[in-house]
Every structure is written in structure tokens, then in C-alpha cells.
Amino acid sequence: MTLDDDEKALSKVTARRDALLQRARTLHISTSSNSGENIEWGVAPYIRRNNVFYIYVSELGGHVRFMLDKRPVLFSIIEDEKVAKNIWARIRLKFTAEISEIKRGEAEFNAICDDIGDHHGSVMTVIREFSDFHLFAIDPKKGVIVTGFGSAFKVSGNDFKLESRLSSNG
Amino acid sequence: MTLDDDEKALSKVTARRDALLQRARTLHISTSSNSGENIEWGVAPYIRRNNVFYIYVSELGGHVRFMLDKRPVLFSIIEDEKVAKNIWARIRLKFTAEISEIKRGEAEFNAICDDIGDHHGSVMTVIREFSDFHLFAIDPKKGVIVTGFGSAFKVSGNDFKLESRLSSNG
Numbered sequence: 001m002t003l004d005d006d007e008k009a010l011s012k013v014t015a016r017r018d019a020l021l022q023r024a025r026t027l028h029i030s031t032s033s034n035s036g037e038n039i040e041w042g043v044a045p046y047i048r049r050n051n052v053f054y055i056y057v058s059e060l061g062g063h064v065r066f067m068l069d070k071r072p073v074l075f076s077i078i079e080d081e082k083v084a085k086n087i088w089a090r091i092r093l094k095f096t097a098e099i100s101e102i103k104r105g106e107a108e109f110n111a112i113c114d115d116i117g118d119h120h121g122s123v124m125t126v127i128r129e130f131s132d133f134h135l136f137a138i139d140p141k142k143g144v145i146v147t148g149f150g151s152a153f154k155v156s157g158n159d160f161k162l163e164s165r166l167s168s169n170g
Numbered sequence: 171m172t173l174d175d176d177e178k179a180l181s182k183v184t185a186r187r188d189a190l191l192q193r194a195r196t197l198h199i200s201t202s203s204n205s206g207e208n209i210e211w212g213v214a215p216y217i218r219r220n221n222v223f224y225i226y227v228s229e230l231g232g233h234v235r236f237m238l239d240k241r242p243v244l245f246s247i248i249e250d251e252k253v254a255k256n257i258w259a260r261i262r263l264k265f266t267a268e269i270s271e272i273k274r275g276e277a278e279f280n281a282i283c284d285d286i287g288d289h290h291g292s293v294m295t296v297i298r299e300f301s302d303f304h305l306f307a308i309d310p311k312k313g314v315i316v317t318g319f320g321s322a323f324k325v326s327g328n329d330f331k332l333e334s335r336l337s338s339n340g
Contacts, residue, residue: 024251025251025257026251026257026260028198028211030200030209030210030211030244031209032202032206032209032242033206034206035206036202036203036204036205036206036207036241036242037206037242038242039200039201039202039242039243039244040200040244041198041200041211041244041246041264043248043260043262045257045258060337071206072202072206072207072208072209073209074200074209074210074211076211078213080250080251080252081194081195081196081250082250082252082253083252086291086293087195087196087215087290087291088215088290088291088293088297090196090213092213094211120257120258121256121257121258123256123258123319127258149293167230
């Protein structure tokens with residue numbers, strides 16, 4: 001590959017990353033128990049503000065209880081099956097993050113819940129007062145983006161800056 | 171709820187379960203390292219034959235290496251964001267399973283790879299000979315299906331038989 005080809009490849013991946021983040025509405029959450037023997041997985045609608053993701057989720061979900069227990073979490077965002085050009089290479093991003101809970105009563109809580117409601121509809125009005133729900137701020141640290149068959153890049157920071165090409169799909 | 175209502179609810183969930191399994195093309199794979207500190211997640215096109223799922227995946231993916239290491243795995247199948255009637259309640263199924271590898275040279279290997287190719291297209295022709303790829307049979311044991319807000323059921327067996335309603339979204 002020439003330098004030009006490299007730049008073209010990078011700008012294509014960048015465009016796909018940005019389109020994925022703009023279009024996707026939910027985050028996948030994978031986590032495990034202390035021993036690593038129990039795996040939990042869930043999905044949650046998100047909003048993204050200043051590169052930080054916010055989700056509002058119920059502790060009735062095992063994955064949320066593990067988040068509250070500060071277990072390691074891997075987040076993922078993936079394009080729909082239907083829009084994937086190649087089902088073997090759905091465009092997807094996975095990442096670790098710094099997770100913090102924003103408690104009811106904190107200054108940000110109401111503003112962010114309002115934003116989630118604006119973005120994801122009226123269910124928020126119903127669940128907003130439910131005490132089993134928690135608001136989390138998710139600040140991405142590092143991860144991998146896959147944008148095609150054999151096209152995978154390491155990313156870093158909450159802007160998912162492309163770092164280096166991986167020899168695998170990560 | 172009357173008995174009639176119960177039956178109606180059950181038949182609705184059953185229909186949604188069957189529609190999900192018929193429409194979805196990929197399985198999500200969540201797993202963890204020995205210590206549980208490293209979470210891995212990936213996605214793979216599947217076929218389902220006699221209630222057993224088959225995927226053909228590369229060990230270059232960390233989640234596949236954990237599968238080969240016999241780490242605990244949670245599988246999930248989820249409807250696309252776009253078709254979800256309610257983004258807070260995407261129809262989804264998560265389950266544990268008995269996993270076995272079907273090695274190259276075993277009688278089933280070629281027939282199943284043919285089926286995967288028929289179902290998921292020409293990429294299979296390319297990757298079929300790649301030695302980093304492994305064919306797994308995934309025989310579901312138990313799990314949870316969520317078909318709406320507050321509608322979650324325990325399921326069991328590889329036919330995902332509905333067992334009991336959960337008070338949460340599991």
C-alpha cells in the first residue's frame with residue numbers, strides 16, 4: 001500500500017466509525033461475575049454528549065448489578081444485520097470505559113434524563129421515577145473497530161481515535 | 171390475569187421467539203478470561219439445524235480463543251434496532267449452551283460448512299480453508315427471552331421452551 005492508499009483506508013474507516021456512532025441507538029454490555037464463571041449481557045439505549053455515553057438501566061438486569069459491583073465491562077456498538085453489506089463483517093466497535101454512576105439528586109441527573117427522554121421517547125417518563133434504575137456515564141478508554149472483512153483498527157480515547165491496524169478482526 | 175390472558179400472553183411470546191429465530195442471522199458471543207477480568211465479545215453468522223446452532227469463526231478473535239479455552243460463554247440473539255417497536259425493549263434471547271468443536275476431517279464438517287455457505291454467501295468459500303477458523307456446534311441449555319417491556323421468560327432446552335415469567339427483564 002502506498003501512503004495515499006493508507007490515507008484513503010483511514011478516511012474510509014473514520015467515516016464508517018462516525019456513521020455507526022451517529023446511527024446506532026443502543027449499547028451492548030458484556031460483563032462477568034467475580035470468578036468470571038457467570039457471564040451477563042444486556043443492551044441499553046444511549047445518548048452521547050461530549051463523547052461520553054449515558055445509559056439509564058435497571059438493576060433487575062444481572063449485567064447492571066455487575067456494573068454496580070464494578071466488575072469489568074466491555075461495551076459494543078454494532079450496525080443492524082439488515083444494513084450490513086456483508087453479514088460476516090458487520091461494522092462494530094467494542095471498548096472498555098471508565099464508568100461512573102450519576103445519582104438522583106446530582107445536578108446532572110435531571111438534564112441527562114431529559115435528554116434521554118427527548119432522544120428515546122416516552123418510556124423514559126414512566127421509568128424515570130423507578131428506584132431500580134441507575135444512570136451511568138460511560139467514558140471510553142480503548143477498543144477496536146471492525147469496518148470490513150480483515151479491516152480492524154485499535155482505537156483510543158472517547159473520540160475513538162484510530163491508532164493502528166490489527167492483523168485480525170480483534 | 172385470567173387463564174385465557176395467560177395463554178394469550180404465552181402464545182404471543184412463543185410467536186415472537188420463533189420470528190426472532192427465523193429472522194436473525196447472527197449470534198452474539200460474550201465470554202471472559204480465567205480471572206474474569208478480561209471480557210470478550212464478538213458476533214458470528216449462524217445456521218440452526220435440529221435446534222443446534224453452528225458458527226464458523228476465527229481464533230484471531232479473542233472471544234473465539236476463550237471458547238477454545240472452554241471459558242463460560244453467554245450467547246445472545248437480538249432483533250435489529252430498526253425493527254424494534256420499542257427501543258427500550260428490543261426482542262432478545264440470551265442463553266448458555268453446550269459447545270463442541272467439529273474438527274476438519276470429521277464427517278459433519280463439510281456438510282455444515284456447505285450449509286453455512288448456502289445460507290450466508292460466498293465469503294465461506296474464501297475462509298473455508300483458513301486454518302485459524304473453527305466450526306462450533308452450540309446446543310442451548312437455558313436462558314431468558316425478553317419480548318417487551320417487563321415481559322421476560324425463562325427458557326430451557328434447545329427449543330427454548332418457555333418456563334416461567336420473570337419479574338424483571340433478566
